[in-house]
Amino acid sequence: MQCEQWRDQLDRYADGELDPAQANALSAHLRGCAACAADALERVQLKRSVQMAGKRYTASAELRKRITNTVAAKPRRGAGWYWKILAVPALAVLVLSVAVNLYVGHEDARRQRVYSELADLHVAALAGSTPVDVVSTDRHTVKPWFQGKIPFTFNLPELQGSEFTLLGGRVTYLAQTPGAQLIYQVRKHEISVFIFQDRGEGAGLPEGFGHPQSFNVQTWTQNGLRYFVVGDVGAEDIRALSKLLRDAG
């Protein structure tokens, strides 16, 4: 009967929550009472097995690094006012930079998509049995052929004195928008020149150079038309052909 009173304290004893006087008194009782001692032992064993079982999961080094980067070099505790003053502009900058990143990421994805699609069109045209629908080296034949087939006209450069040869042209589509695809040759390599109205999928892309799928691409806008020059030749040839087209446009 006396043991009941002790047993009520066994959990707190095992948890180290008894004050020293109580703990000593209970220890003394345990030395003389086998039943209570066994009970106490079981509680300690249960605690220990939960402790061992509970230490189970290890975080990835990547998570630790990410969190360390977030919290690193933040102001000290005493400097609370300091970061409150900075917080609002900092937050604005953060929101802005996130927005810019999203936009840039989005634009970048769009450019990659357009470039890949043009590279595919280029490869598909060359792989087909009829790479061009109008076979002519004469720009004065090729240009009129497109009349009525696409909703715009364009000028083609005089190639005399250059290494480039016009092989012909075909109507093509980029995201349901019709356009002209002209195929040029330079030293046994084919280059596609795509011309679309500057709206739809290809519109507004930054002008410049890209390397989708190991092709070189140059793009620019001129007189409301968007040009893409795509080929597996070196950047110099792409630039040279682009310049001829620009000068003619």
Next chain:
Amino acid sequence: MKVPEKSVRDATFEDLAMPLFDQLYNFARWLTQDTAEAEDLTQETYAKALRGFSSFQMGTNFRAWMYRILRNTFLTSRTGLRATVAIDEETDQALLPVESTTPESSLIEQASREMVQQALTDLPVPFREILLLCEVEEMSYQEIAETLGIPIGTVMSRLYRARKALRDLLRKKNDGVRHAV
């Protein structure tokens, strides 16, 4: 882990919070039962704590504060809302009548680490978390009370119930093993 005022004032958030990283993640993983959710929960805890650091009361328990943020974040998450079935107690019976217990050290001895882990997983969240805080984090009743926002008497009665539920589960598993053999 009481942080003296002076050292808190001099310490950066990083100094105080990063040593708790492994434990907090382990606790988060136990609560969520999912790696991706545990990572999100840990990260959100650090983000919230960092934002709230200026309002952290100097001289109070930093560890309990961090665990409280983690737990509150978990409880308001979708998994947390689903996991916390209200337990019917919270009557402050600090000292419940002890049932006629025969010592069961053989039961605990036979329980493998995996069995205990499975039993902990099967426990309802309020029992699981209080056992982890007490045994794994080795928090005092006072710290547990601060972390969970409950009185010390409730800490004791809930611990008692949690341990009883754990023993019951282990006994069931043990019987199952014996029958299977």
